[in-house]
Amino acid sequence: MLLPSFLLLLSLAVFAAAADYYKILDVHKSASEKDIRAAYKRLSKKWHPDKNKSPGAEDRFVEIARAYEILSDVKKREIYDRHGEEGLKAHEGGQQHGGNPFDMFQNFFGGHHHQQTRKGPSSLTEFEVSLADVYAGGSIDFMIKKKILCDHCRGSGAASDGDIHTCTSCNGQGVKLVKQQIFPGMFAQSQVTCNECGGRGKVIKRRCPHCQGNKVMDHTAHYTLDVIAGMPEGHEVVFEGEADESPDWEAGDVVLRVRSKKETGGFRRKESSLYWKETIGVDEALLGFERNLTHLDGRTVPLVRKGVTQPGYVQVIKGEGMPLFNRHEQHGDLFVEYNVVLPTEVTPLMRRKFAEAFQLSSATHDEL
Secondary structure (H helix, E strand, O other), rough: OOHHHHHHHHHHHHHHHHOOOHHHOOOOOOOOHHHHHHHHHHHHHOOOOOOOEEEEHHHHHHHHHHHHHHHHHHHHHHHHHHHHHHHHHOOOOOOOOOOHHHHHHHOOOOOOHHOOEEEEEEEEEEEEEEEHHHEEEHEEEEEEEEEEEEEOOOOOOEEEEEHHEEOOOOOOOOEEHHHEEEEEEEEEEEEEEEOOOOOOEEEEEEEEOOOOOOOEEEEEEEEEEEOOOOOOOOOOEOOOOOOOOOOOOOOOOOOEEEEOOOOOOOOEOOEEEEEEEEEEEEEHHHHHHEEEOOOOOOEEEEEEOOOOOOOOEEEEEEEOOOOOOOOOEEEEOOEEEEEEOOOOOOOHHHHOOOOOOOOOHHHHHHHH
């Protein structure tokens, strides 16, 4: 009776030790093909050994490639979901890896990775968030329209791989030698880009029907901006490699310059300080008052004045300003400026009361 239980535990231990391809790509088991592709795109660029020199980067890059190879293949993914890695190995005939991860990377990004010598243009966007989000921190979802490599041709512009042919004009070299006469009987040779293939060495016989040979398509990408409490005005958040894609360059960055919204009648910010204007009546200005101010995070801050409050008086409340960036336990100060509102009219009773209070002369009192 103990043997079957032991074998079950052993098999579970083996399965637990096996690679979790969903975890490697940081996606849920219900992830769509688009989600898997986006995850591979982000992680493969992050861990590519040409860019990431940290120890273990290459091993991580290979793991990511293997996970993408399995999860992007409908049949392999189904086998993996049902039978795990061991079932997948049996399906592959015992082979651990199905291809070169670096070739996969080149093919995914249009097959021109090693030819890319420049980075594409980055985009800079002014991004406004509420002051409450800057005060407390939070996550904000947003969308950006951009160009991505065509999913069908992967940026080749061809209907299929068979429609890509070696350029006969330059024999696939991308350049041609041109002989020019300098003087009678004297010639010089110069190397110029092939005008037939544009220097690619390949020509397309039939265009991709999905992108019409444009190699890229319009796409709306979803992102999440993590607002850190106390983030400075104009702070730039970079989404690396998320700008327009092209087979001719490495995608640039999406840069968000974060600023707080200007809201009339609300809190104002200056660096780590917060400013608020509070309106009180004449009676409160003379006799004092107790009020509650609702802060940006919903807390109640008591406003207490025992004596006379002059118009324009500024009360300083320590530690109730903005949190300091990357030092959230520390805060600046809150400055409350008081505005005193006079009544629009004074009744006879109020006149007598004021006269008694201010001890006006009888002559003046009679005039009132």
